[in-house]
Amino acid sequence: MKYTQLGRTGLQVSRLVLGTMNFGGETDEAGSHAIMDAALDAGVNFFDTANIYGPDDDSKGRTEEILGSWFAGGADRRDKVVLATKLYGDMTPGSTWRKAAWPNHNKLSAVNIRRAVDASLKRLGTDHIDIYQFHHVDRDTPFEEIWQAIDVLITQGKILYAGTSNFPGYKIAQANEIAARTGRVGLVSEQCLYNLAERRAEMEVIPAAQEYGLGVIPWSPLNMGLLGGALRKERDGTGSRSIKSVRSAAGLADPAMRARVEAYENLLAKHELDPGEVALAWLLTRPGVTGPIVGPRTPEHFRSALRAVELELSEELLGALDEIFPGPGPSPEAFAW
Template sequence: MEYTQLGRTGLKVSRLVLGTMNFGGQTDEPTSHALMDAALDAGVNFFDTANIYGVSEHKGLTEEVIGSWFAKGGDRRDKVVLATKVYGDMTDDGSPWNVSSWPNHDRLSAVNIRRAVDASLRRLGTDHIDIYQFHHVDRLTPFEEIWQAVDVLIQQGKILYAGSSNFPGYKIAQANETAARGGRLGLGLVSEQCLYNLAERRAEMEVIPAAQEYGLGVIPWSPLHQGLLGGALRKEAEGSGARTKVGRSAAGLADPAVRAKVQAYEDLLEKHGLEPGEVALAWLLTRPGVTGPIVGPRTREQLDSALRAVELELSAELLAALDEIFPGPGPAPEAFAW
């Protein structure tokens, strides 16, 4: 496994991030524990979760599964860089972005941050969270209040770093400029999780440049675009690939223009004898500013495939061909101004 610094911090993390969203839901606890053991054995030390992960009637289940794995001992907790998230409503079974069914039980007020971190620590069975991430932009809470809450958590030893997820570039700048003006204890934001992959490159316009400017590590989520880049058309022909029948992948395959790009992508990689999912991950590892993509395996086979991507070297010729199929938007402001 290769390691890199997380943004401008001194923290060393693996180039793959183990995403745990399926644990406790689509993946039962014994299988989840086995996958975490296998990832750790392979050198993956960066685990990502969120307080809302789990089945709808049991939000927090994923953190509990991770906590029961930590409780097995064997230095599991000491070896893991643990990241979780706060924002979503934990009190009802609706969308995590809905207005809370009870006041102050969602978003990023100092009250909810304090409540949410203590609840996550209990579920995870640990005394601290390495990277505490804001799962979404809170348009109602000023960053001065958010950083006040973060300072308290750092003083208490409950968190070490703060990160963001799904932030636009201007909010990354606003967050870190506010932190710098306030002389805060922490470093401001040190990481940003964003939707970024070959088929969805809009983050290259402003999010990734902002992250690089402020020294944030970029952690792409949905690196296979919900299966679209994992051999979707081949699996469709084989009658497999359930994930490609819903969400972003299904929407893409229903669009003739996107479908043609995916076909060209799979044809190109078949010519080179390469697996589409592994190439999609390897491509992200070549991108400036990227710390490592989040992979969310449900099986050991999927984890092994992701691990192979770290060792995969993509030629300049192949990278150029991928850019022809899935061209990026270009950096801002040139991409939209000139």
């Protein structure tokens, strides 16, 4: 495994991030433990989860519990893992991502930050979270309040760093400018939607992250499966019935996207390369990227992702990929003229 520093911090993390969203849903507890065993054996030390993850609205938090049971199975497991989780969504039964069941039980108020971190620590069976991430922008809570609450958690030893997920570039700047004015470290990472087929993050999110020293952690590196051999699986009838596969099929219904995916798979077939591995390897060549989040459902899926770390893409191939999936180009030129 290869390692890098997370943004401007001294924290060493693996170039692949183990995503756990499938744990407790598409992958049962035993299978989840097997994937985490394989990850640790391979040197992957960066695990990502969220308090909201679970198979349904009545089982939120289940994924964190599965990580907690795995940590409990070995005295040194927790010490070897850089653990990241998130808060924002409402955790009360009957709530949804965008609708709270009870006031003050979602978003980023100081009240909810305090409540959410203690609940996550209990489910995870640990005394601290390495990277505590804001899962979404909270338009109602000022960053002054957010940073005050985060300061308390750092002082208490409950978290070490703060990061974001799904933040636009201007909010990354705003958060870190307010932190800097009061001598705080500020944000150290941003998780964003970023892959070959979805490159809008290159316009402002990634430049902002680089300017402020945040590590970029792309999620959905295969664009909901579209970049993982979707057309081949469609022809062979080997696709799964997962939510990602359903969304992948929906993406292929767009004629323009279908044509690009077909060109992508044909190009890689000529080079005898696996589409999913190339999609991950491409992200590892991108400026500012710490490592993509991979969300395997099985140990076999995880082993395929591992091969991407060692895969070297030629300049010729990188150029051909840019022709199929062109990026927006540098800003402000990308949107100004």
